[in-house]
Amino acid sequence: MLVVITALPGTLEEKDCEAHETYAKERGIDLKFHHIGKDIFQVAKEHQIEVAPDNILDIDHEKLDLCRTIVLERKAQAIADRQRKNDQRNIDVLRTHANFIWNDVARRPWYTRDILALKPDVFITVVDDAEKILDRLNQRSQWSRWDFALKDILNWINMEVNTTDDWANLTGKPFRIIPKTAPPKFLYQILCKPEAEIVYMSMPLTFAYDPSTQRKVDDLVKFLEKYFTIIDPRWIDPLAASKGRDFDRAVYNNVVNRDLEWFVRQSKRVIAYFPKIVLSSGLVIEVYNAFISTKDTWLIWPKGKTISPFSKQYAREVFYGLDELKRHVKENFKEIR
Known part of the structure; x- marks a missing residue:
C-alpha cells in the first residue's frame, strides 16, 4: 500500500512518524515514512547544486524541478521494491506538502501529474490547531521571516x-483528514482496518468542559473505540485554549468548517452524547448536518430527563443513558480485531 500524507510545515514531526511506525510494527505491519524533502537536499548535493536549507524555495525553478523529479523516481523504485517483498504487510507513506506560502505567494511543491503517477492507494492530510502551527513556524528561521498571521495559517491549512482532496478525487481513491494529536491507533485503523466504521463523536464542548463531564466522555470514547474508528473533536479544540479572549471570526468559522466539512463528512455515523443537559449548538447542528447527509445519527440522552421534540427529530436512534447505548452496540456490532 502506498499512502500520500500532506501537512503544513510545523505539523507532522519526526517523533509523530516514529510513533506511528512503532504502533504498526507492534501489530505486524511494516509502516515506513519517506520524507521527500530531505532527499531533495541529497540530490542537489549529488548534482553540485548548492542549496541553503532555509532558502531552498528561492532556488531557480528548473533546478528545483530537476531535484524533485529525481527524488520521486527514486522513491517510486524503492517503494516498488519494498512492495514486491511483502505487499500485504508493507505500507509506504510519502510525507510531503501540497502547498507552500513563500514570500507571500502560494507555491506548489509538485505537479499533480507527478503525484498521481505514483498511483497512491490513500491520500491523507494531517491538520492541527493553526495557532500551534504558527508558534512552531515562528521558532524556525526558514519561516519566521514571513511574519505569518493566524489567518494566513488557517487559509494555508484549507489549501x-x-x-x-483534489488528488484523491482525480484518482478515485479515499481521502482522510487526521488531526496531528490523534493517537497512532487512528491512522493504523484507517489504513489496516478499513472495514471499521468511522464514527464522529459529538459532544458539548463550550459549555461542558468541566473535569467530571469530560471523564464521562472519556469512558464512552474508550468503550466505542473497541467497535469503531472514533474521531474525537477534542483532539483539536482551539476554543478551549482561547477561553476569555476576544471572539475571532476566522477561528470560529474554521472550527465549524473543520467539524462539519472534514470530520462529519468522512464519518459513517455521528454519535451525539449529552452527559448533562446544556446548550450545545454545535452538537445539534452536527447531528442535523449528518442527518440530511443520510448518515446514521445516534443521540444519547440523560436517563429520566425529558427530551425536546427538536432534539429527537434528527436522531435515527435515541438511547436514554449509557447502559442502553452500550447494550445496543454489544448486540449489533463486533469488536475490531
Whole structure:
C-alpha cells in the first residue's frame, strides 16, 4: 500500500512518524515514512547544486524541478521494491506538502501529474490547531521571516486539505483528514482496518468542559473505540485554549468548517452524547448536518430527563443513558480485531 500524507510545515514531526511506525510494527505491519524533502537536499548535493536549507524555495525553478523529479523516481523504485517483498504487510507513506506560502505567494511543491503517477492507494492530510502551527513556524528561521498571521495559517491549512482532496478525487481513491494529536491507533485503523466504521463523536464542548463531564466522555470514547474508528473533536479544540479572549471570526468559522466539512463528512455515523443537559449548538447542528447527509445519527440522552421534540427529530436512534447505548452496540456490532 502506498499512502500520500500532506501537512503544513510545523505539523507532522519526526517523533509523530516514529510513533506511528512503532504502533504498526507492534501489530505486524511494516509502516515506513519517506520524507521527500530531505532527499531533495541529497540530490542537489549529488548534482553540485548548492542549496541553503532555509532558502531552498528561492532556488531557480528548473533546478528545483530537476531535484524533485529525481527524488520521486527514486522513491517510486524503492517503494516498488519494498512492495514486491511483502505487499500485504508493507505500507509506504510519502510525507510531503501540497502547498507552500513563500514570500507571500502560494507555491506548489509538485505537479499533480507527478503525484498521481505514483498511483497512491490513500491520500491523507494531517491538520492541527493553526495557532500551534504558527508558534512552531515562528521558532524556525526558514519561516519566521514571513511574519505569518493566524489567518494566513488557517487559509494555508484549507489549501492543503483542498489540494490533497483534489488528488484523491482525480484518482478515485479515499481521502482522510487526521488531526496531528490523534493517537497512532487512528491512522493504523484507517489504513489496516478499513472495514471499521468511522464514527464522529459529538459532544458539548463550550459549555461542558468541566473535569467530571469530560471523564464521562472519556469512558464512552474508550468503550466505542473497541467497535469503531472514533474521531474525537477534542483532539483539536482551539476554543478551549482561547477561553476569555476576544471572539475571532476566522477561528470560529474554521472550527465549524473543520467539524462539519472534514470530520462529519468522512464519518459513517455521528454519535451525539449529552452527559448533562446544556446548550450545545454545535452538537445539534452536527447531528442535523449528518442527518440530511443520510448518515446514521445516534443521540444519547440523560436517563429520566425529558427530551425536546427538536432534539429527537434528527436522531435515527435515541438511547436514554449509557447502559442502553452500550447494550445496543454489544448486540449489533463486533469488536475490531
